[in-house]
Amino acid sequence: MSIPEHARANFETLLRAAKNDDLALMECADAATGAPRWVICAVGRAGEDYVFTPFGHLAGGDPFEAYVPPG
DSSP states (O other), X not given: OOOXXXXXXXXXXXXXXXXXXXXXXXXXXXXXXXXXXXXXXXXXXXXXXXXXXXXXXXXXXXXHHHOOOOO
């Protein structure tokens, strides 16, 4: 399975944000269920305002049980 270009581009953006200390961990609510999620965000600026771009949430429980590597 190859990694799609949009995923590669998002990962590069995430790496740049990490290098520049522009990452935040925010508590958000799942849009479908309302359950709490801890979301990794890149932090940017738009004039005087901060802009938070979500990249994904941290897995609860054992992440080794949530994902299967490609076969």
